[in-house]
Amino acid sequence: MNVQHPITDDLLMGYATGGLPAAQDLIVATAVSLDDEARARLAGFDALGGALLEDAEPMPVADGALNNVLERLAASAPEDSVHADIKTARRDWVLPRPLRDAVGGDLDAVRWKSVGMGVKQCVIDSSPDGTVRLLSIPAGQAMPDHGHGGSEITLVLQGAYLDGDLRFARGDVEVASEGDEHMPVADLGEDCICLVVTDAPLRFTGLVPRIAQKFLRI
Amino acid sequence: MQQIGSTKGPEPEIFVPFQTTDDAYWSRQLVAVGQERDKHAFEALFRQFAPRIKGFLMRTGLSPAMAEDCMQDVMVTLWRKAHMYDPARATVTTWVFTIARNRKIDMIRKARRPEPEDLPWGPEPEPEQADALALQEDTRRLAEAVAQLPDKQRKLLERAYFGDVTHSEIAAETGLPLGTIKSRIRLAIDRLRHAMEAETRPKTPRLPQD
Incomplete structure (x- = not known):
């Protein structure tokens, strides 16, 4: 996997500390699944957490805690997620595992809703913290020109898009902050599928997009 | 401070001979749990890590009762996931930290936190x-x-x-x-x-x- 625009350290550290909103957790876990270099950086931030855990003052555990746990072990089979993954690794998933878990399967399980101009979306989760959605944009087509009232994090899962001089392909992450105006265009070849997290509604700048925004709710 | 990668071999340690061996020791215990379902090794890990996990969780703001529950869940998870532990990728403390952090978030959100996909190769049968x-x-x-x-x-x-x-x-x-x-x-x-x-x-x- 050749990631040109890797996920940033602040998101990785946020994931390691546990301080990210749920919507961002999903995009970080998914991006890390596609980028071993990011995985290594996350492991570094995890190691920092380990160092702090080591330094925390030990607290006495409840009486019988060990027995409690030992009883639960008897009823606990080892988890086999690695082995389950090996069994299914023959297939080329488009959606990495954390996203498959959220969607309930791979791309064919996504319940797309058309939002016009060939663009489809599937809102995975929406809360005051942010909205996480899959977007599918036909090859060669532009996303509506838009700026944001908040931040927008985009992870490419299939195909690619161009934003100005930059090209974002599978595994690449783009972070646009408040006020950025940009116009991503899906690259030729195949439809571009992205995971997008927004923490405030996007403000589209044109009239037609303004209508589209009502349906997109982004 | 040493240069990166200058020496990886064993070095004579004069004043602090215990720290590295500690990590290596706990790592062997956890591998033993993963490969042989070794209950004695698990109990040793419990005695070492359970109070630290609980202390850490309380530092992050959990009540003592919640920290206790969360810690017990973490120890059960440690047992269930031990075969996936790779000592070449994390020390036991780091690994335990990630489990405790995720479990705490699961409890607060009442939903499972998304975690990165496991590497397809998993831990090697004979860790280097x-x-x-x-x-x-x-x-x-x-x-x-x-x-x-x-x-x-x-x-x-x-x-x-x-x-x-x-x-x-x-x-x-x-x-x-x-x-x-x-x-x-x-x-x-x-x-x-x-x-x-x-x-x-x-x-x-x-x-x-x-």
Whole structure:
């Protein structure tokens, strides 16, 4: 996997500390699944957490805690997620595992809703913290020109898009902050599928997009 | 401070002979749990880590009762996932930290936190001792670097990991530019990162060298 625009350290550290909103957790876990270099950086931030855990003052555990746990072990089979993954690794998933878990399967399980101009979306989760959605944009087509009232994090899962001089392909992450105006265009070849997290509604700048925004709710 | 990758072999340790062996010891116990379902090893791990997990969880703001419940869940998870533990990728403490952090978030959200997909190869059946030792050494140096941070910086780091403040809030409250914190952390992380990259390299397909 050749990631040109890797996920940033602040998101990785946020994931390691546990301080990210749920919507961002999903995009970080998914991006890390596609980028071993990011995985290594996350492991570094995890190691920092380990160092702090080591330094925390030990607290006495409840009486019988060990027995409690030992009883639960008897009823606990080892988890086999690695082995389950090996069994299914023959297939080329488009959606990495954390996203498959959220969607309930791979791309064919996504319940797309058309939002016009060939663009489809599937809102995975929406809360005051942010909205996480899959977007599918036909090859060669532009996303509506838009700026944001908040931040927008985009992870490419299939195909690619161009934003100005930059090209974002599978595994690449783009972070646009408040006020950025940009116009991503899906690259030729195949439809571009992205995971997008927004923490405030996007403000589209044109009239037609303004209508589209009502349906997109982004 | 040593240069990255200058020596990976065993070095004579004069004043602190116990720390590295501790990590190596706990790592062997956890591998024994994973491979042989060794209950004695598990009990030893429980005695060592359960009070630390609980202390850590209470530092992050959980009540003693919640911290106790969460800790017990973490220990059960440790048992169930031990066969996936790879000592060349994390020390036991780091691994335990990630489980405790995720479990705590699951409890608060009442939903499972998304975690990165496991690497397709999983842990090797016979973990390379040298890889694991090098990682333990790097992690120990990282912990030393954390311990040696100026008080103010260290507190910031603790607040990031123990508290629910955002990184920009930390910067705003102290007037310390975020870049300074980040670059310091990254200096410490870089060493670990190089070790991790060296870890993964032999596992990716490549042409024979000879």
